[in-house]
Amino acid sequence: MEYALIIGAKSDIGRALAARYARAGYNLYLAARKSEELTREADNLRIRYNVRVATLEFDLLDTGNHEEIYKQLSPRPAGTICVAGYLGDQKIAEIDFSEARKIIDTNFTGWVSLLNIIAEDYESSGSGFIIGISSVAGDRGRRSNTIYGSSKAAFTTYLSGLRHRLHSSGVVVLTVKPGFVRTRMTEGMDLPEKLTAKPEEVAEDVFRAHRKARAIVYTRWYWRWIMWVITRMPDRLFQRISI
Amino acid sequence: MELTNWGRYPSIETTLHACRSEGDLRAILSDDKKIIPRGLGRCYGDSALNSDILSTLHLNCFRAFDEGTGELTCEGGVTLEDILYLFVPRGWFLPVTPGTRFITVGGAVASDVHGKNHHAAGALSRHIRGLKVMLASGETIFCSRDENEEFFHATCGGMGLTGIILEATFRLIRIPTAFIRQETVRAADLDEIMNLFETSSDWTYSVAWIDCMARGGRRGRSILMRGEHARMEELPGRKIAEARMYGKNSHMTVPCDFPSLSLNRFSVRAFNEIYYRKTRHGISRSITGLDAFFYPLDGILQWNRIYGKRGFTQYQFVLPKESSREGLDTILGVIAEFGQGSFLAVLKLFGKQEGLLNFPREGYTLALDFPIRDGLFEVLDRLDAVVLDYGGRHYLTKDARMAKETFHKGYPNAGRFAEIKKRYDPDGKFQSLQSRRLGI
Ligand SMILES: Cc1cc2nc3c(=O)[nH]c(=O)nc-3n(C[C@H](O)[C@H](O)[C@H](O)COP(=O)(O)OP(=O)(O)OC[C@H]3O[C@@H](n4cnc5c(N)ncnc54)[C@H](O)[C@@H]3O)c2cc1C
Numbered sequence: 001m002e003y004a005l006i007i008g009a010k011s012d013i014g015r016a017l018a019a020r021y022a023r024a025g026y027n028l029y030l031a032a033r034k035s036e037e038l039t040r041e042a043d044n045l046r047i048r049y050n051v052r053v054a055t056l057e058f059d060l061l062d063t064g065n066h067e068e069i070y071k072q073l074s075p076r077p078a079g080t081i082c083v084a085g086y087l088g089d090q091k092i093a094e095i096d097f098s099e100a101r102k103i104i105d106t107n108f109t110g111w112v113s114l115l116n117i118i119a120e121d122y123e124s125s126g127s128g129f130i131i132g133i134s135s136v137a138g139d140r141g142r143r144s145n146t147i148y149g150s151s152k153a154a155f156t157t158y159l160s161g162l163r164h165r166l167h168s169s170g171v172v173v174l175t176v177k178p179g180f181v182r183t184r185m186t187e188g189m190d191l192p193e194k195l196t197a198k199p200e201e202v203a204e205d206v207f208r209a210h211r212k213a214r215a216i217v218y219t220r221w222y223w224r225w226i227m228w229v230i231t232r233m234p235d236r237l238f239q240r241i242s243i
Numbered sequence: 244m245e246l247t248n249w250g251r252y253p254s255i256e257t258t259l260h261a262c263r264s265e266g267d268l269r270a271i272l273s274d275d276k277k278i279i280p281r282g283l284g285r286c287y288g289d290s291a292l293n294s295d296i297l298s299t300l301h302l303n304c305f306r307a308f309d310e311g312t313g314e315l316t317c318e319g320g321v322t323l324e325d326i327l328y329l330f331v332p333r334g335w336f337l338p339v340t341p342g343t344r345f346i347t348v349g350g351a352v353a354s355d356v357h358g359k360n361h362h363a364a365g366a367l368s369r370h371i372r373g374l375k376v377m378l379a380s381g382e383t384i385f386c387s388r389d390e391n392e393e394f395f396h397a398t399c400g401g402m403g404l405t406g407i408i409l410e411a412t413f414r415l416i417r418i419p420t421a422f423i424r425q426e427t428v429r430a431a432d433l434d435e436i437m438n439l440f441e442t443s444s445d446w447t448y449s450v451a452w453i454d455c456m457a458r459g460g461r462r463g464r465s466i467l468m469r470g471e472h473a474r475m476e477e478l479p480g481r482k483i484a485e486a487r488m489y490g491k492n493s494h495m496t497v498p499c500d501f502p503s504l505s506l507n508r509f510s511v512r513a514f515n516e517i518y519y520r521k522t523r524h525g526i527s528r529s530i531t532g533l534d535a536f537f538y539p540l541d542g543i544l545q546w547n548r549i550y551g552k553r554g555f556t557q558y559q560f561v562l563p564k565e566s567s568r569e570g571l572d573t574i575l576g577v578i579a580e581f582g583q584g585s586f587l588a589v590l591k592l593f594g595k596q597e598g599l600l601n602f603p604r605e606g607y608t609l610a611l612d613f614p615i616r617d618g619l620f621e622v623l624d625r626l627d628a629v630v631l632d633y634g635g636r637h638y639l640t641k642d643a644r645m646a647k648e649t650f651h652k653g654y655p656n657a658g659r660f661a662e663i664k665k666r667y668d669p670d671g672k673f674q675s676l677q678s679r680r681l682g683i
C-alpha cells in the first residue's frame with residue numbers, strides 16, 4: 001500500500017489524521033521536530049492498524065533541508081498532509097517582528113519551500129495528493145489574529161494556486177479550513193463548546209473530502225456558512241463587532 | 244473548571260493539566276503544586292480530585308503486542324474500550340474487567356479493579372507483569388514482582404498516590420467467540436444466594452443483583468448471573484457470522500438531571516419487584532454479547548444523571564467470608580429500614596487476595612448507590628460501624644465520605660503503604676482530596 005507523509009504528526013489533528021489514514025490502509029511517514037518522541041505513536045499505529053510506519057525529523061523553518069529530506073524518502077509518499085502550524089502570540093507579534101516572522105514562516109514560507117519540491121515531483125509523476133490544514137482565520141483578517149490570519153490566508157491562496165497548477169496532472173489538492181478544534185493549540189481558551197470539534201471529527205471530514213476529490217472543506221461543515229456571513233459583512237458593521 | 248467524578252459528588256474547582264509526553268509531565272511536576280493523576284473519572288467519589296489534576300487521556304498509545312502470548316504493553320491513558328475494539332475481533336479479551344469499559348488502564352491499575360471473575364482470576368494486579376511509572380521527581384522507573392517489588396505492590400491499588408502509571412504490561416486472554424454462555428438463577432433469600440455462589444465456584448464469572456429493599460423472609464432475595472465464554476459450537480446459527488464481532492453499539496444518553504423525586508422508595512421497590520419477578524424460577528440459559536454481560540450500564544450514557552443534581556455515592560464494602568452471612572443480614576436490615584436503596588445493588592463473592600490499599604479480600608462484597616440526601620451520611624456512618632464490626636472495609640475508588648478512622652481500621656496495611664510512599668514521594672507531591680481526608 002502507498003505511503004502518506006504527515007507533517008506535524010505530533011499535533012492533535014496530525015495524530016487523528018494519521019489514525020484515519022492508517023485505518024484506511026495507508027502506510028505512514030510521520031514527520032515532526034524532535035522526532036524521537038514519535039516512536040510511541042509509531043508503535044501505536046503499527047499495533048492498531050497493522051501498517052508500516054517510519055518517523056523522520058523535520059522542521060518547517062529549516063528550509064535548507066527540505067529537499068534533501070524529501071528526496072531520501074523511499075518509496076516516495078503518494079500523498080502529503082500538511083498539519084504543522086503556529087498560532088503564536090498576537091500581542092507579542094504586534095511589537096516584536098521576530099514573533100510575527102515565526103508565525104508567517106511556519107504557516108506559509110515553510111510550506112512554500114516544501115510543497116514546491118513536492119509539487120514538482122507529483123507533477124512529473126502525474127499522481128499524488130496534497131492536503132493542507134489552513135484555517136477559517138485566513139478568510140477574513142481580525143484584530144485578534146492579524147499575523148496568524150494573514151499567514152493562513154497566504155497558505156490558502158498558495159494551495160489554491162497549486163490546485164490550479166496541478167489539476168491537469170491529476171494531482172489532487174485539498175484545502176482544509178477548520179473552525180474551532182479542541183487541541184493543544186486552543187488549550188485553556190474559552191471556546192464555545194457547541195461549535196468546537198474534536199480532532200477525530202476533523203480527520204473524518206478531511207478523509208471524506210479527499211475521497212470525494214473536493215477542493216475546499218470547512219470542518220465542521222457549518223463554518224462555511226459562518227464564514228460566508230463574516231466575509232460578506234460590510235466593513236462598517238465588521239468594525240463594530242468584536243470577534 | 245468545575246469537576247466531579249462519576250457520582251457527581253463532591254464537585255470542586257480545579258485546573259486540569261493535559262499531558263502529551265513525558266516532557267509535559269515533567270514540566271508540571273517540576274512546579275511545587277500537589278497533584279493527582281486522572282483517567283476517565285469513573286471513580287465515584289474524590290479519589291481523582293484535587294485542585295491540580297493531571298489528565299492522562301492523551302497518553303494513549305499501544306506500545307507492544309505479542310500475537311503468540313497476548314502480552315500487551317500500553318500507556319496509562321488507553322481505555323478498556325480501545326483494547327476491546329481492537330482485540331476482541333482478533334480473539335482476545337481482558338483478563339479482568341470492571342462493570343464499565345469507559346475507564347483507563349492507569350485508573351484500572353491504580354484502583355486494582357476486580358471483575359466478575361475475581362474468585363477465579365483475582366484482581367487486575369495479579370495479571371500485571373510490569374509497570375513504568377513516573378515518580379514525583381520526574382524520574383521514570385520500572386516495577387514488577389522482580390524489580391522494585393515493594394513499589395509495584397504499592398502502585399497496584401495505590402490510587403495514583405505513588406506516581407503516574409505511564410505504561411502497563413499484562414496478558415490478554417484467548418476467547419473463542421465474542422459471546423457469553425449465561426445462566427440466570429433466582430434465589431429467594433440470603434442463604435440461597437450464598438449457597439449459589441458456593442456451588443457456582445467453577446464458573447469463570449459470577450455476580451448477583453440483590454434486592455436491598457426486600458424485608459422479612461425475602462431479605463437478600465437475588466438473581467445470580469454466571470457465565471463462561473461461549474464456544475463456537477454453542478452459538479445459535481444466526482450468531483455464528485458475528486462470532487468475533489465487537490463494534491460501536493448504539494446507546495441512549497440521559498438527557499438531563501432527573502428531578503430527585505423520581506427515585507424514591509416506592510419507585511425503587513416497584514422496579515425491584517418487577518425485575519425480580521421477570522426472571523423465571525429455576526435456571527434460565529442464554530447466549531449474550533460481551534457488552535450485555537459485562538457492561539450493561541454502558542449502553543446508557545451519563546446514567547449518573549438519574550440521581551439528580553446533588554449526585555450520589557456508591558457504597559461498596561467487603562466482609563470476611565466467616566462473618567459475611569451475619570454481617571450482610573444486619574446491613575441489609577439497616578438499608579431496608581432506611582428505605583433509600585437503589586436499583587443497582589450488586590453482590591459478589593471474592594476469592595483470596597492480599598495487598599496494601601487493594602480492596603478485595605476473601606468474602607462477600609456488596610455495592611449500592613445512594614442519591615445524596617439530607618440524613619444520608621448519618622445512615623452511612625452507622626453502616627460503616629457495622630462493616631468494621633464484622634471486620635470489613637470499603638472500596639476507596641467508590642468512597643467520597645468515610646471517616647479517617649474507618650479507613651485505617653479497614654486497611655491495616657495503610658501504614659506500610661505510607662512508608663513506601665514516603666520513600667518514593669518524600670514531599671507528598673501526589674495527593675487527592677480523598678488522600679487528605681483519609682490521611683493516606
Ligand atoms: C458503571 C461503573 C461500574 C464499575 N464497576 C466496577 C467493578 O465492577 N469493579 C471495580 O473494581 N471497579 C468498578 N468501577 C470503578 C472503576 O473501575 C474505577 O474507579 C477505575 O479506577 C476508574 O478508572 P478511570 O480511568 O476512570 O480513573 P479515574 O476515576 O480518573 O481515577 C481513579 C484513580 O486512579 C488514579 N489514576 C488514574 N490514572 C492513573 C495513572 N495513569 N497513574 C496513576 N494513577 C492513576 C487516580 O488518581 C484515582 O485515584 C466501576 C465504575 C463505574 C462508573
Ligand SMILES: NC(=O)c1ccc[n+]([C@@H]2O[C@H](COP(=O)([O-])OP(=O)(O)OC[C@H]3O[C@@H](n4cnc5c(N)ncnc54)[C@H](OP(=O)(O)O)[C@@H]3O)[C@@H](O)[C@H]2O)c1
Pocket residue numbers: 007008009010011012013014032033034058059060061083084085086087106133134135136177178179180181182183184185186
Ligand atoms: N485548533 C484549532 O482550533 C485550529 C483551527 C484552525 C486551524 N488549525 C490548524 O491545525 C493545524 C494543527 O494544529 P493543532 O490544532 O493540532 O495544534 P497543535 O497540536 O499545537 O499542532 C501544531 C503542530 O505544529 C508543529 N509545528 C510548529 N512549528 C513547527 C515547525 N517549525 N516545524 C515542524 N512542526 C512545527 C508543532 O510541533 P511541536 O510538537 O514540535 O511543537 C505541533 O505539533 C495547525 O496548522 C493549525 O493552525 C487549528
